[in-house]
Amino acid sequence: MSESNQRKNKIILLLLSISAFFASLNQNIYSPMIPLIRDTFETTIFWVNLTVSGFIFITAIMQVILGTFIDTKNQKKLLVFSLILTSISILFCAFTTNFVVFFIARMFQAIGTAMIPLIAVNVIAILFEGEERGDAMGTYQILLTLAPALAPILGGFIGQYYGYSGVFLFLFIISMILLIFLGYQLPTLNGQQTVDDRKERHMYQRYKILWSNKKGMNVIGVGFLTFLIYFSILTYLPVLLHDHYQVSLQIIGLLYLPLTVSMILGSVLFKKLQRKFDLEKLYHVTLFLMPILIILFGIILEKNIIILSIVLFIYGVLLGFSSPLFSTMISNQYTNERGLALGLFNFVRYCGMAIGAGIVGVNFLNSTSLFIVLGILFLAFSLVLNQNQNVKIKEGSE
Template sequence: MTDSQARSQIATGKTTGLTFVLILSALMAFTSLSTDIYLPAMPLMAKDLQGDVELTITGFLIGFCIAQLIWGPVSDHFGRRLPLFIGMVLFVIGSAGCALSTDIGQIVFWRVFQALGACTGPMLARAMIRDLFSRTRAAQMLSTLMIIMAIAPIAGPLLGGQMIKVTSWHSIFWLLAVIGTLMLISLFWLPETLPEEKRVKASLRSAFRNYYTLLSNTQYMRFTLCLTFYYVAAYAFITGSPFVYITYFGVEPQHYGWLFAVNIVGLMAVSMVNRRLVHRYPLETLLRFAVCIAMLAALMLALATGAGIGGIGLIAAAVFVFFAMNGVIAATSTAAALDAVPNVAGSASALMGSLQYGSGIISSLLLALLSDGTPWTMGWIIAVFTVASAVMALTTRGTKTAG
């Protein structure tokens, strides 16, 4: 089968369609799985490694952020499959290194190494969708992927919480190594979506100059910053919730996963609705609506944590609404941003992903430096950056309609 035939079959949902969607969903889930699965073990890891375990998230996001900027032009030049194969190998090695770590410095180093490979998954999954589908169809496909990939952040904390009851936290990273190996094998069923004639022919050095063009593209950057600011807020919850739920409110680590998972159920439900909405409304309209709903939930969360009212119930309810909106925000902002720069989808996806996931560095550092021992720090960080996300969404131009 030729590349063009494979692309045609995928685009029309035949033969390789289901396999393609499942593999891309798994690739999209790599980031959340790599972090969410060990969230319940973070208090135990902090005691065992005698260090600030939040730095393992910071280190992962630093590696994730930087590496994407390299893999993007590489994928535009050589195609999507080769970087994915190399990335999965790096991920497996990094996961094994984390499992063998004995102090905080070692595990932070291997988390950075692990991220060098993990970042190829979601970045190139987005690029492959843009290779194949138009703007509205791409948003629908991204919503579909999010429904399936949401299994990872649901299963991850639940599995991690149960594992530390019967074994050590090291086993969690050995499991990630096994998952990475299975993903490496699955890539043999993934066809190349960027044919030779569409690849960037200029040298890689010239390809890296695309980042300047992207940074100066106002429409692309507004959508990208909208998603970036939203993810600063999302990572504030991901990083801060183990302390808030387990340490502050006394939730058992094995039950923490349920509180985390309920947010992903909301995301999945909204993603299913969004698959239909993208054919009826412009992406910009859906994005603005979703971000404004998330902003209201974030402001409620800040009020509750600042005033110390409502307890864990109000916090969980506000976070549920905030997280559910990701089912619209991620799909619409990504599709609209990549549609603005279709000729460099790999680099555009890389820059977007670098800012999106690198934004978690801001969250984890703010939490580490400014925490006052209460949920308030997490609450105001989420509120401030969700408001910033809303500002970006409200200033985008609605130039394209659904169709």
């Protein structure tokens, strides 16, 4: 690849990563404004919370819907369409005085923003190969991780001075800037399926190919379990800090920042290590370290807040490391069905998040036992995957 093409691809990577950051910003900037929106529209907290859960639900469903046709469509047109839809929806949210219109606009905003990360990661997989792909995925993940930490701070600050309309107008400005730059910089990229594939392959056949790749499906399954446990911890953490350690609610919010920082460090670490070590080795090390940390978290969660913080920091590094690792491995496993596979991966991640957030409230186990059991299940799953891999290696050598 020529130096000019490399420079152009780096600019495109930065724009795509900012786009994914923007998509996450749309979801997470909303939280501090919930009381303000409730009071402005004179509605109940139930209906306002429904705009939150509805946004997440649509985001999850869109990963599967978009994944079914992203591999055969023009990536630039899809991304431009998603940004236009997002921009129009944001304007409706900013200026409407009717809650029903606001609710509907928020759902269309979810459709637009849900498309952006999948298109972005698919374009990255098309533009970059080998070690460069892993490096690009790491950069993408760093910006994606920043959004949940910065969004509530931005939302609270802008909302305090300019109201919820100011927050949505802020998002609109970013959306238009991205639309202009991506419209100019992004090349016309089509999905990597051949013309014959487009005509002959039905959706059933494409999913059959997807499921037949055991290694790819194993990574997707691990992704589901990883994010289920992550959101279980994320949901339980404020309860633990407030009820057991008597930490104030104001401080609890700040305590999430070290976890975010550690996840960013994990993504940076992946960018470096994936150039030196085989992805398969990094994958298996991650599979064993992560469940051990989860079991350790379950054992010491009510014993010492300092040791707990250290364990959570290391866990955050591993989590930040695993996200670009999983995305890169899935991209490498699939060629024609890459977008479909990444869409399914995103979908199961969101499902894992939803189940993980709800599982903490089910009182069939105490918190210590719950996380120890989850860690043991993860470890058992890792051992099974490792055993299957060893069997395949032996069969191949005979």
